[in-house]
Amino acid sequence: MTDHTHFSFMENLFTTYLGLKLRNPLIAGSCGLTNSISNIKELATKGVGAVVVKSLFEEQIHLETEKVIKNDQGGVSTFNHAPDTLLSKRIYDYDEAYSYIYDFAKRNTLGKYLDFLKEVKNSVDIPIIASINCVSNQDWHSFANKIEETGVDALELNIYILPSDWRRSGEDNEKIYFDIIREVRNYVNLPIAVKTGFYFSSLAQSVKKLSQCGIKGLVLFNRPYNTDIDIDTIDLSHGPIFSTAEEYTHTLRWISILSGHVDCDLSASTGVHDHKSFIKQLLAGATTVQIASALYKEGFDIIPEILKGTSTWMKKHKFDTVDLFRGKLSKSNLENPAAIERVQFMKLYSGIE
Numbered sequence: 001m002t003d004h005t006h007f008s009f010m011e012n013l014f015t016t017y018l019g020l021k022l023r024n025p026l027i028a029g030s031c032g033l034t035n036s037i038s039n040i041k042e043l044a045t046k047g048v049g050a051v052v053v054k055s056l057f058e059e060q061i062h063l064e065t066e067k068v069i070k071n072d073q074g075g076v077s078t079f080n081h082a083p084d085t086l087l088s089k090r091i092y093d094y095d096e097a098y099s100y101i102y103d104f105a106k107r108n109t110l111g112k113y114l115d116f117l118k119e120v121k122n123s124v125d126i127p128i129i130a131s132i133n134c135v136s137n138q139d140w141h142s143f144a145n146k147i148e149e150t151g152v153d154a155l156e157l158n159i160y161i162l163p164s165d166w167r168r169s170g171e172d173n174e175k176i177y178f179d180i181i182r183e184v185r186n187y188v189n190l191p192i193a194v195k196t197g198f199y200f201s202s203l204a205q206s207v208k209k210l211s212q213c214g215i216k217g218l219v220l221f222n223r224p225y226n227t228d229i230d231i232d233t234i235d236l237s238h239g240p241i242f243s244t245a246e247e248y249t250h251t252l253r254w255i256s257i258l259s260g261h262v263d264c265d266l267s268a269s270t271g272v273h274d275h276k277s278f279i280k281q282l283l284a285g286a287t288t289v290q291i292a293s294a295l296y297k298e299g300f301d302i303i304p305e306i307l308k309g310t311s312t313w314m315k316k317h318k319f320d321t322v323d324l325f326r327g328k329l330s331k332s333n334l335e336n337p338a339a340i341e342r343v344q345f346m347k348l349y350s351g352i353e
């Protein structure tokens with residue numbers, strides 16, 4: 001179990017997130033570093049308030065299903081079929097084996113994840129948030145119930161829908177979020193947080209509606225996979241995997257606009273690399289703040305650095321608790337922040353020649 005004795009400076013950082021008691025609002029976000037027991041133990045020792053475990057991907061479940069079906073057919077590959085085709089049961093509609101194999105595969109994939117979650121829960125005494133990364137509303141929700149049985153404290157659903165399908169309207173895309181949440185809620189009593197991107201035609205309204213459908217928190221935002229172009233090979237490549245310290249402003253804008261208007265907690269994610277941007281997200285109204293890239297770039301010592309920097313700043317400004325300054329600079333009293341932003345933009349840019 002974690003030794004808290006050297007964290008006396010954190011006593012006034014206590015925060016409630018998703019109904020859970022956190023010793024402070026700094027969360028290790030879901031990433032490749034939250035995929036091992038030893039890392040999670042170290043993250044706890046360094047002082048994070050909670051950990052979001054590496055996501056189980058919806059596609060992982062579908063792929064595992066394909067593998068089992070392939071083996072069952074004596075190695076005859078079914079990999080030419082898109083997972084969609086297999087899972088739609090078109091091929092196996094009347095095949096009794098299908099449902100058995102499908103359920104078996106699902107249990108096994110999840111089995112490893114479930115064992116891992118149980119072990120994590122036994123290894124640390126901070127809240128552990130499991131995570132599922134999903135893109136569709138297709139037959140995976142019952143896993144959520146098994147996740148609850150591991151004893152984890154909450155479930156984060158990373159719903160990542162890139163609105164690039166020409167055949168689907170904004171309403172079609174948005175509906176998937178609500179369908180997924182409704183289905184998962186049928187299977188679990190765990191507090192649910194939804195991690196989302198920012199591709200909504202009316203972000204403020206959509207996020208507000210999401211906050212009203214029974215979830216306890218919204219994680220803003222998932223940092224999307226970015227494509228790039230390599231001009232030497234004249235081929236497609238990928239953009240930077242890690243955020244930079246300048247990227248926090250996008251999340252900051254939306255946390256400050258949305259806090260006070262939504263009916264659940266807000267967890268800020270993207271671009272927080274030091275105590276300054278951590279404090280800014282809290283001032284804007286974030287309940288908690290998640291970091292991932294900073295853990296890769298700076299190492300786990302960034303955790304005590306952020307917490308110490310925050311404590312020192314709080315002492316300087318005479319804030320005894322986080323609640324005393326959380327949301328102090330939220331734009332919750334503004335009906336349309338865009339108008340104010342326009343004036344600020346005109347003032348600033350008209351002076352630059």
Ligand SMILES: Cc1cc2nc3c(=O)[nH]c(=O)nc-3n(C[C@H](O)[C@H](O)[C@H](O)COP(=O)(O)O)c2cc1C
Nearest residue numbers: 029030031032055158223243269270271291292293
């Ligand atoms: C290597 C890597 C792996 C990630 N894996 C996941 C994941 O499995 N599930 C998830 O919800 N987010 C994942 N993320 C996204 C992070 O949780 C986070 O939302 C994003 O990186 C923005 O925060 P940051 O600026 O602190 O990195 C990953 C990020 C990185 C860098």
